Amino acid sequence: MRKYLLVIFVGVNLLLGGVNGRFYKDAEREIDTNGMSAVGDPGMRRNGLRVAFEAWNFCNEVAHEAPDMGSPRAADCFDVSIMNGSDSTLLHKVSEADNKLGIGRTFKGLSTEAMHRPDLYAVEKELYLGSLCEVSDSSKPWQFWMVMLKNGNFDTKAGLCPENGKPKPPFTTTKNFPCFGEGCMNQPTLNHWPTHLLGDGTMRGWFNGTYDLDADIGKGLTNLSFYEVIWEKKLGSGSW
Ligand SMILES: *[C@@H]1O[C@H](CO)[C@@H](O)[C@H](O)[C@H]1NC(C)=O
Numbered sequence: 219m220r221k222y223l224l225v226i227f228v229g230v231n232l233l234l235g236g237v238n239g240r241f242y243k244d245a246e247r248e249i250d251t252n253g254m255s256a257v258g259d260p261g262m263r264r265n266g267l268r269v270a271f272e273a274w275n276f277c278n279e280v281a282h283e284a285p286d287m288g289s290p291r292a293a294d295c296f297d298v299s300i301m302n303g304s305d306s307t308l309l310h311k312v313s314e315a316d317n318k319l320g321i322g323r324t325f326k327g328l329s330t331e332a333m334h335r336p337d338l339y340a341v342e343k344e345l346y347l348g349s350l351c352e353v354s355d356s357s358k359p360w361q362f363w364m365v366m367l368k369n370g371n372f373d374t375k376a377g378l379c380p381e382n383g384k385p386k387p388p389f390t391t392t393k394n395f396p397c398f399g400e401g402c403m404n405q406p407t408l409n410h411w412p413t414h415l416l417g418d419g420t421m422r423g424w425f426n427g428t429y430d431l432d433a434d435i436g437k438g439l440t441n442l443s444f445y446e447v448i449w450e451k452k453l454g455s456g457s458w
């Protein structure tokens with residue numbers, strides 16, 4: 219069953235783009251051919267990182283949230299307070315409660331329309347996280363680098379994939395993208411280790427998780443879908 223899970227990473231190799239929740243496409247177009255962002259944080263050299271996570275199903279929707287995970291949007295954004303000597307601290311701008319927000323839970327700016335609709339909720343949550351992360355120290359405010367994760371299983375019987383913007387009823391096909399049954403298009407689990415400043419001056423954090431909702435990834439990863447994105451940089455030098 220599990221061997222049919224396809225996991226597609228888009229942008230994990232920090233292709234990313236200085237993604238801007240609101241003007242996403244415009245920001246993308248500004249990435250030059252070397253994959254460097256022309257907006258925000260070219261080369262990812264900024265100490266105060268802005269990174270976010272988004273997951274999609276096959277149809278570029280959210281459809282349903284994974285149990286207890288909230289809406290599949292999250293962010294890790296902080297500024298560094300540079301003190302004398304070794305006493306720098308990371309001032310996080312997004313709480314874990316913010317990252318866990320999911321349908322039915324309100325936040326500043328959420329519309330009543332989106333409250334119980336996972337697709338709309340994800341969009342508004344992303345904008346909200348963007349507002350917490352926004353960097354306005356240049357003429358072009360920007361929010362974060364985005365890590366995108368997409369489920370490659372297509373559940374043709376779920377009726378979740380619109381066609382040309384119109385709802386499409388379930389249909390049967392045996393080709394192309396295998397689905398092992400109900401739930402194959404689910405959203406992943408998401409664990410977040412917020413960026414910490416370690417004793418040697420390295421800053422480090424990660425997102426990881428799996429599409430196998432019943433798996434315990436602490437007990438080994440054999441035959442599981444598993445993704446992990448780790449970011450790391452020395453305070454004051456180099457790039458992420
Ligand atoms: C840092 O150290 C310098 C020189 O010792 C001192 O003048 C300054 O007030 C200190 N700054 C802070 C924030 O402690």
Ligand SMILES: *[C@@H]1O[C@H](CO)[C@@H](O)[C@H](O)[C@H]1NC(C)=O
Pocket residue numbers: 409410411425426427435446
């Ligand atoms: C995934 O993240 C969790 C929570 O931060 C961590 O405890 C775990 O070690 C990570 N798993 C792997 C396989 O790296």
Ligand SMILES: *[C@@H]1O[C@H](CO)[C@@H](O)[C@H](O)[C@H]1NC(C)=O
Pocket residue numbers: 221440441
């Ligand atoms: C992983 O899957 C393969 C192929 O189905 C199977 O032979 C193997 O025993 C599985 N390993 C574990 C640890 O479940």
